[in-house]
Amino acid sequence: MANLPGPGSVLAADADFLLMPDLAPLSDGHLLLVTARHHACAGAFDARLWAAARRWRDRVDGMFRAAYGTDGLLLFEHGPGTEQGGGACIDHAHWHLLPAGPRLRAVAEGYGMPAAPASRAALRAYYRSRRSYALIDEGGRATVHPSDGVPSQFLRWATMVALERHEGRPAGGPWRWQQSFATPGSRTRFLRTLEILRATAAVQAEASRAGTGHAEGHAEESAESHQ
Numbered sequence: 001m002a003n004l005p006g007p008g009s010v011l012a013a014d015a016d017f018l019l020m021p022d023l024a025p026l027s028d029g030h031l032l033l034v035t036a037r038h039h040a041c042a043g044a045f046d047a048r049l050w051a052a053a054r055r056w057r058d059r060v061d062g063m064f065r066a067a068y069g070t071d072g073l074l075l076f077e078h079g080p081g082t083e084q085g086g087g088a089c090i091d092h093a094h095w096h097l098l099p100a101g102p103r104l105r106a107v108a109e110g111y112g113m114p115a116a117p118a119s120r121a122a123l124r125a126y127y128r129s130r131r132s133y134a135l136i137d138e139g140g141r142a143t144v145h146p147s148d149g150v151p152s153q154f155l156r157w158a159t160m161v162a163l164e165r166h167e168g169r170p171a172g173g174p175w176r177w178q179q180s181f182a183t184p185g186s187r188t189r190f191l192r193t194l195e196i197l198r199a200t201a202a203v204q205a206e207a208s209r210a211g212t213g214h215a216e217g218h219a220e221e222s223a224e225s226h227q
């Protein structure tokens with residue numbers, strides 16, 4: 001429908017996760033980390049899958065630093081307590097990852113969503129009691145925020161607000177994926193993200209094979225040894 005590449009848009013994958021650009025990117029480098037099997041949210045992950053997701057987060061952090069020269073990343077998840085709850089966009093576990101810049105936590109707190117330290121146990125407690133949460137990882141710190149009753153696609157809206165503040169742009173840019181999906185600007189951003197980060201992923205893989213990307217190679221080995 002959007003004339004975008006299908007399976008060819010996957011940047012990297014293993015048995016647990018697929019990494020691909022968001023189809024309606026809020027910024028250059030906006031990626032999704034999606035579970036290969038169905039899970040409602042990261043609150044449903046077991047310890048092994050949680051550790052694997054955290055390794056993917058660190059790998060994407062390295063990709064952003066290499067590709068965009070950013071100092072870290074912004075990660076967020078709308079964890080639905082019920083179907084379509086918590087402003088989720090799809091009922092399948094996925095983490096949004098953007099090159100650092102926007103300050104999302106401040107927007108969420110300003111909306112009346114207090115922060116608590118995020119851990120697998122904290123997310124699991126939300127999931128088990130069917131409450132929705134927002135996970136925000138930025139500035140090297142991960143927090144979880146209650147998000148029952150927030151509007152649809154709340155975190156996309158909040159991220160757009162944070163981006164506009166960061167870039168000094170006037171407020172009011174499109175944030176619903178249905179608004180920007182398949183527009184020429186969105187398509188260009190999607191393809192540019194794919195091109196830049198595919199090259200970065202290839203360099204990472206090459207470095208890993210050559211033994212210079214020691215940490216990443218080690219992470220992949222340990223991921224396999226746990227399967």
Ligand SMILES: [Zn+2]
Nearest residue numbers: 088089090094
């Ligand atoms: Zn989403």
